[in-house]
Amino acid sequence: MTTRDWPLWEVFVRARRGLSHSHVGSLHAPDAEMAVRNARDVFTRREEGVSIWVVPAAAISASSPDEKDAFFDPAADKVYRHPTFYSVPAGVEHL
């Protein structure tokens, strides 16, 4: 009630070896070590992970949702970046 809340951390979990870490949620903790321990208790109680990353939420920079159209539009008219853009003569395989 008197103390301000602990800082917020974003939690990333590697579900198993061979996969990348994925965002699973966030939690409050006083420091990185406690954030990792709390993340273990909160997000991997049923063996959901083999590795945890925590990142101070305040340290994340993100693209702005307001500019998402202008920001991502340049990719929209470049269909030639996809293999489906190209026509392949009948009978050609493994291309």
Add this chain to the structure above:
Amino acid sequence: MYGNHDTTSVPVEAPAADDPTFDRDFMALIDDDGRVEPRDAMPDAYRRGLVRQIAQHAHSEIIGMQPEGSWIGRAPSLKRKAILMAKVQDEAGHGLYLYAAAETLGVDRADLLDRLHTGRQKYSSIFNYPTPTWADIGAIGWLVDGAAITNQVPITKCSYGPYARAMVRICKEESFHQRQGFEILHTLSHGSPQQHAMAQDAVDRWWWPSLMMFGPPDDDSPNSARSMRWGIKRFSNDELRQRFVDMTAPQSHALGLSLPDPELAFDALTGHWRYGEIDFTELFEVIKGNGPLNAQRMAHRTDAHERGDWVREAALGYAAKHARTEAVA
């Protein structure tokens, strides 16, 4: 959520297309069954409604630890004790997922807790009933968690991304909660005559409050229309209640226990179980704070919070000290 009865809010009409505040882009996204994400522009009422609902849901998860937590030290075997501890720990986690989801809408957890402690936000009334016997733990798992799951599964598809994602995790974990409750009742019901009577007594006491967890009848639920229009709620209170009755009525036969409703009967015409009229006057009394344990639950909650204050402060002090030493090194 644990209860659908959203009693703290002022009824607001569903937005109409000619409303000047109507946000066309936003509604197009909703109509397209798209997902709203934290930093998106959203109508103020949508944001406020979500904060209130998610907070009330989070509060219910952590207050819900009390009725069961009181039995951890008295569980009848080590196995039952380990199971109950795992369940209560899950509920703490559910509270945490939900507070985090609420925080993505720009509120602080500390502030939400403060609103709970000062009575400005509610939790589900179901947790204001006592748990006098071990069979109550069975009845809570089977009926209260069962009703909660029925309410929560549709929220995994709600329009607000973080709430939906939190609910996916919660629903996965809830499935064991209901089964362990069912198993407790099944064991008692097939035990000694005294154990059977204890199981029956608990079910008799929890049945009607569980049905009330779905909230007031549809014609008496002013917020539902707006919630449904916004894709936060997918089914009406009465639809969910019916789904719950259809699920649990046959299970009671397997338990060898009866449900305390003489009008409960399967209707072959509709394929649904009919049930008797629910006396909501009791629910509204409990919501108003006149339930058996409202005061005790709140006192326990604020006391635990206040007594934890020095721990939160010490941990911050420790972190600050280490940050300083690292900066020097």
